[in-house]
Amino acid sequence: MENRIRILLLTLALTATSGCASLHRLWPWHRHADAEVAAQKADAAADAAAAAAEAAPPPTVIEPQVERRKIKVPKIAARNFEIGAKYGEISIESYTAAPVAAVMLDYHITEDFFFEASAGQADAGQTSFETLGGNIQLLTSEERKFRYYNLSLGYNFLPGEVFLGRNHAMTSAFYMLGGMGAVKFEGDQKFAVNFGAGFRVLPTDWLAVRIEAQDIVFKSDFLGTNRLRNNLAAYLGATVYF
Amino acid sequence: MLAPSTTTTRLPRRSISPLCRPLALLLLALPMVAQSAQRELLQLFVVEPYLELHTGPGRGYPVTQVVARGDSVDVLFRRTEWYKVRTERGIEGWAAEEALLKTTLADGTPFHIERGNRDGFRSHSWEFGILAGDYGGASMIGGLVARSLTDNLNIELYGAQFLGDTYNGYIADLGLSHVFKPEWRCSPFVTLGTGVERVEPKTTLVAPTHQNFQTAYVGFGARYYLARRTFLRAEYRSHTVFTNGNTNEVETEWKIGFAFFY
Numbered sequence: 203m204e205n206r207i208r209i210l211l212l213t214l215a216l217t218a219t220s221g222c223a224s225l226h227r228l229w230p231w232h233r234h235a236d237a238e239v240a241a242q243k244a245d246a247a248a249d250a251a252a253a254a255a256e257a258a259p260p261p262t263v264i265e266p267q268v269e270r271r272k273i274k275v276p277k278i279a280a281r282n283f284e285i286g287a288k289y290g291e292i293s294i295e296s297y298t299a300a301p302v303a304a305v306m307l308d309y310h311i312t313e314d315f316f317f318e319a320s321a322g323q324a325d326a327g328q329t330s331f332e333t334l335g336g337n338i339q340l341l342t343s344e345e346r347k348f349r350y351y352n353l354s355l356g357y358n359f360l361p362g363e364v365f366l367g368r369n370h371a372m373t374s375a376f377y378m379l380g381g382m383g384a385v386k387f388e389g390d391q392k393f394a395v396n397f398g399a400g401f402r403v404l405p406t407d408w409l410a411v412r413i414e415a416q417d418i419v420f421k422s423d424f425l426g427t428n429r430l431r432n433n434l435a436a437y438l439g440a441t442v443y444f
Numbered sequence: 445m446l447a448p449s450t451t452t453t454r455l456p457r458r459s460i461s462p463l464c465r466p467l468a469l470l471l472l473a474l475p476m477v478a479q480s481a482q483r484e485l486l487q488l489f490v491v492e493p494y495l496e497l498h499t500g501p502g503r504g505y506p507v508t509q510v511v512a513r514g515d516s517v518d519v520l521f522r523r524t525e526w527y528k529v530r531t532e533r534g535i536e537g538w539a540a541e542e543a544l545l546k547t548t549l550a551d552g553t554p555f556h557i558e559r560g561n562r563d564g565f566r567s568h569s570w571e572f573g574i575l576a577g578d579y580g581g582a583s584m585i586g587g588l589v590a591r592s593l594t595d596n597l598n599i600e601l602y603g604a605q606f607l608g609d610t611y612n613g614y615i616a617d618l619g620l621s622h623v624f625k626p627e628w629r630c631s632p633f634v635t636l637g638t639g640v641e642r643v644e645p646k647t648t649l650v651a652p653t654h655q656n657f658q659t660a661y662v663g664f665g666a667r668y669y670l671a672r673r674t675f676l677r678a679e680y681r682s683h684t685v686f687t688n689g690n691t692n693e694v695e696t697e698w699k700i701g702f703a704f705f706y
Contacts, residue, residue: 275549276484278519278521280523281523310523311672312524312671312672313501317702361504363499373502382576384605393583407528
C-alpha cells in the first residue's frame with residue numbers, strides 16, 4: 203500500500219515539474235540563463251565568422267594591376283580611285299588626224315565595274331575643202347580646238363596576268379567603256395556619245411599603264427548635212443591608284 | 445592547326461620593270477603614296493581552317509598561298525572587295541572580302557567592315573549621283589549631291605548641262621525630296637524645289653544672247669537598290685521657268701543614272 207502511495211506521489215511530482223521547462227521565462231533566475239545562452243550564440247557566430255575568414259584565400263601581397271588590352275582597329279586604306287593622263291592620236295572626221303591629250307578619273311565600284319570621267323583636247327587640222335581651196339579658212343584657231351568631256355561606265359571583261367620573263371607577273375584587264383558627254387568644236391558644243399575598249403596593265407599595285415581606243419560620236423550639220431561624225435582615237439596612258 | 449601547305453609555291457616578288465623606274469620614282473614623290481606607306485596596319489587572325497590568297501584582286505586569279513588557322517595577316521589596303529594582305533612570313537597576296545569577314549581581330553572579336561547594304565540604302569547621310577536624260581528636248585548630263593535629313597527626307601543639289609539643236613545651257617536646282625518607303629528595294633519619291641536656268645542660244649539664231657531665269661520644279665521618281673553602295677535613280681521633273689514675258693514657260697525633264705550612298 204505504501205509503495206503505491208509513493209508511486210502516486212512521485213508521478214504527481216514529475217507531472218507537476220515537467221511543465222516548468224516551458225514556463226521558465228516566468229522565473230527571474232531563468233532570465234539570467236537566457237542572457238548566457240545569447241552570449242554563447244554570439245560566441246558561436248563569431249567563431250563561425252573566424253572560421254570562414256580562415257577558409258577564405260589569404261590577402262594578396264601585390265595587387266595585380268593588369269589593364270585589359272585595348273585593340274585599336276586601324277582603318278584599311280581603300281584604293282578604289284585612279285587618276286591619270288593619256289596621250290594619243292585622234293582622227294577627227296573630215297579633218298586631219300591630230301595629237302590628243304586627256305586626263306581621267308576612275309572610281310572602281312566592284313572588281314568588274316568602274317566609272318570614268320575624262321576630258322581631253324586636240325587641235326584639228328584642215329578639212330579637205332580648206333586644203334584644196336587655197337586660202338579659205340572655215341574656222342578660227344579657237345574654233346579648231348576639239349575639246350570633249352565624258353562620263354562613262356567601264357567593265358573589266360577579261361582580267362588576267364601578263365608575264366615579263368620568269369620573275370615578273372603583272373595583273374591586267376581588257377575593259378570596255380561606254381558613256382556620254384559633250385564635244386566643243388567648230389564654234390558649237392554638241393552632245394556626244396563615246397565608246398571604246400582598252401587594255402590595262404599594273405606594273406605595281408598603285409600604277410597602271412593602259413592602251414585605249416575610243417570613238418567619240420556627235421551629230422553636226424556644220425559641213426553641209428546633219429550627220430553623225432565619228433572621231434576615232436588611240437591613246438597610251440598612265441594612272442595612279444589612290 | 446593546319447601544317448603549312450607544301451603544295452603551294454611562293455608568290456613571285458613583283459618588281460618594277462626598268463622601263464617604268466623613272467616614272468615610278470616620279471610618282472613615288474607624290475605625298476599621298478609616301479603617307480600611305482607609314483600607315484598602321486590592321487592585323488587579322490585566321491579562325492577558319494585556312495585563308496586563301498590569290499595572285500590578283502579578282503575571283504579568277506589563282507590561289508597560290510594559304511594562311512593556316514591561328515596565323516595572322518596584315519591588311520595593306522583594299523581595292524573594291526579585295527584586300528592586299530601580308531602574312532607573318534612576309535608573303536603578299538589578295539584575299540576576298542567574304543573570306544576576311546570570317547577572321548578575327550587580336551582580341552578575338554570578329555572582323556567587320558562597313559560595306560553598303562540594304563540597311564545603308566534605307567538610312568544613310570549622303571548621296572552622290574551621275575545622271576543623264578532630256579531637258580526640254582535637249583540632251584542633259586548632270587551630277588547630284590543629296591544630304592539626308594531623315595530616312596525619308598533629303599535636301600538635294602543638282603547641276604546639269606543640256607545640249608540641244610537650237611540652244612545649250614545649264615541648270616542648277618536646290619530642293620527637297622521625300623522618299624515614301626526607304627526600306628523598299630524600289631522606293632518611290634516626290635521632289636520639290638527651285639533653281640536657275642542659263643540658256644545659251646546657238647549662234648545661228650538671230651539674237652544670240654545668254655539669258656538667266658529662275659525656275660521652280662515638282663517631280664517624282666524612284667530609287668532602285670543595285671549592290672553595295674550603288675543604286676539606280678530615275679526621275680521626272682516639271683520646271684516652271686519664270687520668264688520676262690507674259691507667260692511662264694514649262695520645261696519637262698527626265699533623267700536616269702547611278703548614285704552612291706555614304
